[in-house]
Amino acid sequence: MDILTELSANASMGLAVALQPANILYCFIGVFLGTLLGVIPGIGTLAAMTLLFPFTFQLEPTSGLIMLAGIYYGTNYGGTIAAILLNVPGTPGASVTCLDGYPMAKQGRAGVALLMTAVPSFVGASFGIILLMVFAPVISENALRFGPAEYFSLMVLGLVAACTISSGSAAKGLAMVVLGIAFGLVGSDIYTGTQRFTFGVPVLTDGIELVALAMGLFGLPEVIASVRGAKDVKLTQKRVTLKSMIPTRDDIRRSLAPMLRASGIGSFFGTLPGTGGLIASFMSYSVEKRVSKDPSRFGKGAIEGVVAPETANNAADMTAFIPTLTLGIPGSTQMAIMLGIFIIHGITPGPQILTQHPELVWGLIMSFWLGNILLLVLNIPLIGLWVRMLSIPYSLLYPGIVVFICAGVYSISNSVADVIVMVFFGALGYLMRYLNFPAAPLILGFVLGPMIEEHFRRAMLYSRGDPATFIQSPISGVILAISAVLVIWTIVNAFRSHRQRRALNEGINQV
Amino acid sequence: MRFNLTTRMAAILFASCAMAGAASAQDDFPSRAVTIVVPYATGGMSSTLTQLIAEKMQENLGQPVIVSNQPGANGNLASGAVARAAPDGYTILLGTPSTLTLNPHLYAETPFDLFEDFDPLGLYAITYSVVLTHPDTGYETIDDIVAAAQAAPGTINFGSSGPGSFGHLAGELLAALGDVEMTHIPYPGGGPALTDLMAGRLSFIFGDTIALEQVEAGNLDAVALAGIERIAQAPDLETVAEQGWERLDFTGWQGYVVPRGTPEEIVVRLNEALAYALEDETLGQRINELGADVADPSPEVFAEVLRSNYDKWDQVVQDVDVVIE
Numbered sequence: 001m002d003i004l005t006e007l008s009a010n011a012s013m014g015l016a017v018a019l020q021p022a023n024i025l026y027c028f029i030g031v032f033l034g035t036l037l038g039v040i041p042g043i044g045t046l047a048a049m050t051l052l053f054p055f056t057f058q059l060e061p062t063s064g065l066i067m068l069a070g071i072y073y074g075t076n077y078g079g080t081i082a083a084i085l086l087n088v089p090g091t092p093g094a095s096v097t098c099l100d101g102y103p104m105a106k107q108g109r110a111g112v113a114l115l116m117t118a119v120p121s122f123v124g125a126s127f128g129i130i131l132l133m134v135f136a137p138v139i140s141e142n143a144l145r146f147g148p149a150e151y152f153s154l155m156v157l158g159l160v161a162a163c164t165i166s167s168g169s170a171a172k173g174l175a176m177v178v179l180g181i182a183f184g185l186v187g188s189d190i191y192t193g194t195q196r197f198t199f200g201v202p203v204l205t206d207g208i209e210l211v212a213l214a215m216g217l218f219g220l221p222e223v224i225a226s227v228r229g230a231k232d233v234k235l236t237q238k239r240v241t242l243k244s245m246i247p248t249r250d251d252i253r254r255s256l257a258p259m260l261r262a263s264g265i266g267s268f269f270g271t272l273p274g275t276g277g278l279i280a281s282f283m284s285y286s287v288e289k290r291v292s293k294d295p296s297r298f299g300k301g302a303i304e305g306v307v308a309p310e311t312a313n314n315a316a317d318m319t320a321f322i323p324t325l326t327l328g329i330p331g332s333t334q335m336a337i338m339l340g341i342f343i344i345h346g347i348t349p350g351p352q353i354l355t356q357h358p359e360l361v362w363g364l365i366m367s368f369w370l371g372n373i374l375l376l377v378l379n380i381p382l383i384g385l386w387v388r389m390l391s392i393p394y395s396l397l398y399p400g401i402v403v404f405i406c407a408g409v410y411s412i413s414n415s416v417a418d419v420i421v422m423v424f425f426g427a428l429g430y431l432m433r434y435l436n437f438p439a440a441p442l443i444l445g446f447v448l449g450p451m452i453e454e455h456f457r458r459a460m461l462y463s464r465g466d467p468a469t470f471i472q473s474p475i476s477g478v479i480l481a482i483s484a485v486l487v488i489w490t491i492v493n494a495f496r497s498h499r500q501r502r503a504l505n506e507g508i509n510q511v
Numbered sequence: 512m513r514f515n516l517t518t519r520m521a522a523i524l525f526a527s528c529a530m531a532g533a534a535s536a537q538d539d540f541p542s543r544a545v546t547i548v549v550p551y552a553t554g555g556m557s558s559t560l561t562q563l564i565a566e567k568m569q570e571n572l573g574q575p576v577i578v579s580n581q582p583g584a585n586g587n588l589a590s591g592a593v594a595r596a597a598p599d600g601y602t603i604l605l606g607t608p609s610t611l612t613l614n615p616h617l618y619a620e621t622p623f624d625l626f627e628d629f630d631p632l633g634l635y636a637i638t639y640s641v642v643l644t645h646p647d648t649g650y651e652t653i654d655d656i657v658a659a660a661q662a663a664p665g666t667i668n669f670g671s672s673g674p675g676s677f678g679h680l681a682g683e684l685l686a687a688l689g690d691v692e693m694t695h696i697p698y699p700g701g702g703p704a705l706t707d708l709m710a711g712r713l714s715f716i717f718g719d720t721i722a723l724e725q726v727e728a729g730n731l732d733a734v735a736l737a738g739i740e741r742i743a744q745a746p747d748l749e750t751v752a753e754q755g756w757e758r759l760d761f762t763g764w765q766g767y768v769v770p771r772g773t774p775e776e777i778v779v780r781l782n783e784a785l786a787y788a789l790e791d792e793t794l795g796q797r798i799n800e801l802g803a804d805v806a807d808p809s810p811e812v813f814a815e816v817l818r819s820n821y822d823k824w825d826q827v828v829q830d831v832d833v834v835i836e
Contacts, residue, residue: 057553143706144706144709144710145710147707147710147712188584190673190674190697190699191674191697192674192835192836193585193673193674193675193835193836194835194836195836202583202584202587202588202591202622203583203588205583205584205587205588206582206583206584343552344552344553345553346552346553346555346558346559348700348702348703350702350703350706351706352702352705352706413552413580413581413582413583414579414580414581415581415583454699458696458698461668461694461696462668462696462712464665464694
């Protein structure tokens with residue numbers, strides 16, 4: 001019962017912060033802008049966060065982070081709208097929703113699909129928030145057991161997971177992780193202060209600015225691509241009425257179990273470093289398809305196929321905060337940016353954050369609830385506005401975005417050099433896009449690579465050079481063993497599917 | 512409390528317009544916005560305090576005072592930039608013992624010369640370091656730490672917030688003075704080092720006075736104040752001087768300098784504004800809350816501090832033999 005009283009004390013402390021009028025306002029602005037950018041195809045969660053975070057600079061850290069988090073989870077809601085109405089996932093996480101959401105829209109059931117993504121999203125998010133509230137303090141209390149060896153192993157697991165479980169080609173993912181690590185090495189060696197790969201350029205002495213890199217890789221290529229060939233979008237339905245949203249009793253009955261299962265699946269994958277929302281939605285979709293009595297309905301407008309990925313996606317978004325806040329290990333690319341922004345605001349996530357900044361942490365967590373309620377309430381009447389958003393010509397939209405990107409990057413440390421760095425990564429990002437290389441693993445490598453090095457070298461300093469330290473600690477040993485199993489499983493799996501594919505003489509496209 | 516984006520933009524715009532026709536502006540200084548360059552990212556102690564001071568100085572000067580954070584290369588980037596700025600009083604640099612008096616000795620190359628490029632404007636805060644250990648170690652004095660290192664060579668680890676930081680030099684100096692072997696374990700910032708000290712992985716650190724909270728909570732022990740005289744924030748805490756280690760005095764400060772050659776009446780005017788800011792009670796409280804004391808803002812005091820610190824750190828760097836390429 002002690003846990004319950006502590007939990008409710010934390011919750012009420014958080015609510016007091018989250019419900020301050022200013023914070024409600026920033027939360028609203030965050031989810032509103034998040035949805036807005038999420039609706040625009042191609043502007044994913046990352047691009048939205050990097051575009052808008054400069055606006056949080058001038059705010060108090062708590063308000064700023066509340067707003068930024070609102071952008072983070074708000075984009076998912078927006079992404080879903082584009083997925084259902086256009087068959088274009090506004091965010092990568094919504095790509096699974098296209099599979100059944102768009103067929104539903106074609107059947108004239110777009111309203112039901114939209115409602116049945118909004119409500120389950122809220123359910124999934126709530127589930128995730130509860131887990132976050134329960135586990136964050138537990139992990140924080142035990143975080144002192146996590147020494148350099150344990151951190152090293154956890155992050156190795158994260159990188160291994162990023163390479164192996166990611167949805168695209170494992171080889172390309174791996175290549176991008178390695179490239180990211182290489183970029184991460186630029187700057188001063190934190191152990192000796194020696195310059196590495198800075199080529200005498202003063203602005204590189206502290207390394208490449210994460211936000212400049214992320215904006216370059218995610219923001220600019222989108223714009224360049226749109227210049228080359230922006231297509232006019234074709235909406236399935238120009239108007240979505242409130243009445244059309246009412247689901248049938250059958251819809252509700254079919255949705256309940258998937259919602260629960262997907263909450264669990266999503267929450268699990270959210271905490272796992274290197275995975276996140278997209279994997280979670282893929283997984284829960286395939287689980288639903290597998291347990292369904294009639295799998296052939298999937299892909300043709302099955303309501304479960306919309307409910308499951310959206311629930312999982314949003315649950316994962318919330319639980320992703322657990323390792324980020326309590327250990328300072330970003331589980332996903334989005335969390336890597338979030339971590340960077342915490343640090344820009346002068347707050348270092350880690351075991352101490354709950355004791356040093358309890359108001360901020362609990363206020364932030366409780367604001368997730370507020371934000372999700374706002375999203376639910378907002379999106380139903382505002383769907384009409386979002387639909388109209390989709391018909392703004394890109395030629396008006398994207399030049400404005402470029403201005404925002406440049407101003408944002410400049411504002412980090414009032415440095416033109418960061419803007420140049422961003423342009424460089426914009427060019428690289430465009431090339432990668434052209435060649436179909438994923439950018440997310442690069443960012444994960446960029447963030448986790450140097451952290452792995454840091455903890456590896458620290459562990460070796462403590463052990464006076466004995467590598468056995470990584471296996472002697474039980475926590476570290478077990479995590480490394482899991483990583484090894486994951487690598488072996490992937491290799492075996494790749495080998496098997498290769499043979500299967502040859503036998504079937506066709507690829508397995510579905511999940 | 513901070514400037515919002517639009518005020519800042521407006522100020523910059525205004526500043527650049529004013530620049531064109533402001534050649535004869537000496538008599539009515541300031542006629543446009545004054546910028547304080549902070550060589551660290553936002554959020555740290557010096558940056559937070561400078562924000563508050565800037566607001567007060569703005570009141571006194573009647574012109575906007577803008578805080579510009581330009582982190583990089585341990586402060587060398589910003590210091591180098593201000594060293595080359597026009598000596599007209601419109602650009603002020605925040606300095607600490609690290610950025611102004613230690614870096615020139617520590618780095619193979621620094622983009623400024625303390626005495627050739629800067630004139631002191633005034634100090635605003637005096638900061639302190641404390642020697643912290645884990646309660647289980649049982650160390651009560653500096654001598655205990657040295658004795659432990661002698662008894663079991665190669666077992667003592669000390670943390671710091673990075674190579675060339677106060678914590679790093681202090682630990683190395685202790686090892687050199689005590690003639691014992693200690694392993695330096697750098698961290699990216701003071702917070703993570705404190706965590707590993709609480710977990711018992713580190714033997715000791717020279718940390719900020721803000722960590723005294725953890726001492727009160729019973730998570731850490733304070734062995735000594737790394738200064739000469741006791742402080743009001745921890746009146747019972749012995750100083751390193753009392754324990755016979757006066758060379759471990761790592762008392763710090765935060766203050767402002769201007770490019771050398773700034774007309775004297777302008778320095779006097781800015782100093783007036785700084786002194787006005789420091790009279791503010793809330794600011795004084797905030798400085799105390801952060802474990803520091805309000806400093807005497809006179810330029811003469813600062814000039815003396817710069818001179819003595821410069822020589823002190825020269826000696827320390829020679830003794831511990833640390834160089835950053």
